[in-house]
Amino acid sequence: MAQKSDFLFDHKASHFFLPWICGLMVFIATLIVAGGVSVHNSLDLWQKGIAESLTIQIPTYNADGSPRNDAVYHDIETTLMITRTTPGVQGAVVLDDEQMQQLMAPWLGPDAVVSQLPLPKLIDVSVDSKNPPSLEQLKQDLTAQVPSAILDSHRIWLAELINFSNALLHLIGFILLLLFATTIITVVYTTKTALTIQEYVLSLVHMLGAKDWFIMHKYAWHHFKSALGGSLIGFILALPIILGITLFLRAVSGQIFQSSLSLSQWILLLFIPLATAFLAFLTTFHTVWKFLRKFL
Amino acid sequence: MIQKDNLSPFIAEFNGVSLRYHKGPEILKDITFSLSPGSFHFMTGESGAGKTSLLSLLYLHLEPTKGRVHLLGQAVDMMSRATKAQIRRQIGVVFQDYRLLNHLNAFDNVALPLRLAGEKEADIKKHVSELLAWVGLEKQLKSYPEELSGGEQQRIAIARAVIHKPTLLLADEPTGNVDDIMAKRLLHLFLELNKLGTTVVVATHNSGLVQSFHFPQLHLSEGRLKIIPPSGTYSEMASKLFKREEK
Numbered sequence: 176m177a178q179k180s181d182f183l184f185d186h187k188a189s190h191f192f193l194p195w196i197c198g199l200m201v202f203i204a205t206l207i208v209a210g211g212v213s214v215h216n217s218l219d220l221w222q223k224g225i226a227e228s229l230t231i232q233i234p235t236y237n238a239d240g241s242p243r244n245d246a247v248y249h250d251i252e253t254t255l256m257i258t259r260t261t262p263g264v265q266g267a268v269v270l271d272d273e274q275m276q277q278l279m280a281p282w283l284g285p286d287a288v289v290s291q292l293p294l295p296k297l298i299d300v301s302v303d304s305k306n307p308p309s310l311e312q313l314k315q316d317l318t319a320q321v322p323s324a325i326l327d328s329h330r331i332w333l334a335e336l337i338n339f340s341n342a343l344l345h346l347i348g349f350i351l352l353l354l355f356a357t358t359i360i361t362v363v364y365t366t367k368t369a370l371t372i373q374e375y376v377l378s379l380v381h382m383l384g385a386k387d388w389f390i391m392h393k394y395a396w397h398h399f400k401s402a403l404g405g406s407l408i409g410f411i412l413a414l415p416i417i418l419g420i421t422l423f424l425r426a427v428s429g430q431i432f433q434s435s436l437s438l439s440q441w442i443l444l445l446f447i448p449l450a451t452a453f454l455a456f457l458t459t460f461h462t463v464w465k466f467l468r469k470f471l
Numbered sequence: 472m473i474q475k476d477n478l479s480p481f482i483a484e485f486n487g488v489s490l491r492y493h494k495g496p497e498i499l500k501d502i503t504f505s506l507s508p509g510s511f512h513f514m515t516g517e518s519g520a521g522k523t524s525l526l527s528l529l530y531l532h533l534e535p536t537k538g539r540v541h542l543l544g545q546a547v548d549m550m551s552r553a554t555k556a557q558i559r560r561q562i563g564v565v566f567q568d569y570r571l572l573n574h575l576n577a578f579d580n581v582a583l584p585l586r587l588a589g590e591k592e593a594d595i596k597k598h599v600s601e602l603l604a605w606v607g608l609e610k611q612l613k614s615y616p617e618e619l620s621g622g623e624q625q626r627i628a629i630a631r632a633v634i635h636k637p638t639l640l641l642a643d644e645p646t647g648n649v650d651d652i653m654a655k656r657l658l659h660l661f662l663e664l665n666k667l668g669t670t671v672v673v674a675t676h677n678s679g680l681v682q683s684f685h686f687p688q689l690h691l692s693e694g695r696l697k698i699i700p701p702s703g704t705y706s707e708m709a710s711k712l713f714k715r716e717e718k
């Protein structure tokens with residue numbers, strides 16, 4: 176005997192594809208959104224890193240080991256002049272021996288006499304994080320006028336990565352847009368197909384005097400539950416993959432790639448299956464309404 | 472506001488009703504008649520005469536192209552959708568093509584009107600089992616329509632139409648698939664219901680049936696309706712039930 180509240184639904188018909196389609200779409204959407212969110216997170220992290228400050232080294236010894244003496248001071252003067260006139264740079268200072276000592280303490284111990292070591296001079300450049308200087312330009316200017324200066328190349332590489340990731344993020348956004356459109360269309364059509372198969376039930380129940388509201392409500396709720404079931408399964412299946420990718424990236428890239436998601440971002444992900452089920456609900460509600468309007 | 476001419480003392484009342492499908496010819500032409508509460512009519516006419524079409528007007532599946540239909544006292548064209556649903560719940564229909572739900576077994580098919588009315592499961596179980604036993608299907612409670620013969624399906628369709636003791640029972644060729652003995656037995660079921668106050672219209676090709684039960688006929692021919700008084704001698708019962716008011 177059918178369940179008391181189940182008599183309206185031909186389970187063979189509607190239970191077949193709606194949850195599967197929803198599950199599949201949610202699975203793909205969850206993976207892509209998670210990917211987009213982690214690229215976004217990494218981008219934030221990199222931008223912070225690049226925004227803070229950058230360092231320029233001026234060697235105090237030549238390659239053959241002979242001291243550079245006055246040339247060092249000339250190079251420092253020129254470097255300071257170039258950096259301070261570069262747009263986006265807020266200030267540039269030469270680290271003194273005491274600061275160098277603090278910087279080196281973890282490696283050389285607190286008692287090392289920095290001035291007696293063949294360390295390069297370091298120029299700390301503070302940067303306007305809202306309007307960062309063009310590192311490419313700075314590098315060109317320095318190479319032309321102070322060939323010995325070494326600009327932190329890690330930052331240049333990072334800047335390129337940021338540009339690339341920004342482009343990637345736009346691409347992901349575009350794919351997501353397409354995916355959302357596809358999901359909406361697929362869920363809408365799957366729901367409608369499921370209802371087409373049920374039309375003989377709908378029209379009979381209507382003939383037997385069931386109110387429109389009752390039928391719409393029952394069917395919408397029924398499809399909501401079946402879509403939610405499928406969607407949650409798709410979502411849950413996507414989780415180990417996201418977790419696996421996170422662990423893999425952490426292993427190969429250390430802190431460079433910020434692939435783990437924050438709590439609010441997980442909640443955003445959970446929104447995908449819920450929204451999909453809600454979409455099935457709305458579509459059913461509307462389709463049943465339109466179908467019933469064909470009758471007196 | 473309900474206007475005075477929106478009300479009717481009859482279970483059903485047709486005034487100058489015509490019907491055409493889309494842009495086709497008029498299937499029903501200028502039909503005027505009424506069904507008094509507690510009356511019993513056969514509906515006759517050759518195949519394609521428009522019996523099912525006329526019944527469709529009565530069970531609110533179609534609207535007339537011209538004229539006016541009153542059902543259970545109210546004008547159909549003035550009814551809200553909610554009212555129509557409420558009126559449908561008081562009408563039992565045996566469809567010519569049964570329209571059983573294939574995903575439900577015999578019991579659940581018959582229980583459908585009661586479940587839609589929100590009756591208690593215990594009551595449903597009792598009434599449905601009793602009625603299915605009455606139509607000789609006590610052993611087929613759990614069978615699905617596809618596992619049943621045409622005659623058995625027809626009896627389920629009949630049981631579904633009468634289970635909620637409707638005010639108006641419309642049966643479209645309800646005995647087309649059963650033998651004469653079962654046909655009479657089913658007609659007696661309708662009579663029982665009729666005695667309890669249900670107004671009954673039975674569309675049928677079975678002239679033997681029409682002959683042996685002395686009820687008036689709504690006869691359709693070339694789109695027009697003619698009312699034929701009970702055949703043979705006027706039995707007491709028939710004369711009592713034949714309460715058509717002339718317009």
Ligand SMILES: Nc1ncnc2c1ncn2[C@@H]1O[C@H](COP(=O)(O)OP(=O)(O)OP(=O)(O)O)[C@@H](O)[C@H]1O
Binds near residue numbers: 518519522523
């Ligand atoms: N949905 C429809 N669209 C167009 N024409 C229809 C439709 N339904 C019925 N007809 C036409 O209306 C006419 C009457 O059909 P109807 O089904 O009412 O006849 P009937 O008296 O019930 O016949 P039968 O005894 O064979 O059941 C027929 O000519 C049929 O072709």
Ligand SMILES: [Mg+2]
Binds near residue numbers: 523524643
């Ligand atoms: Mg017919």
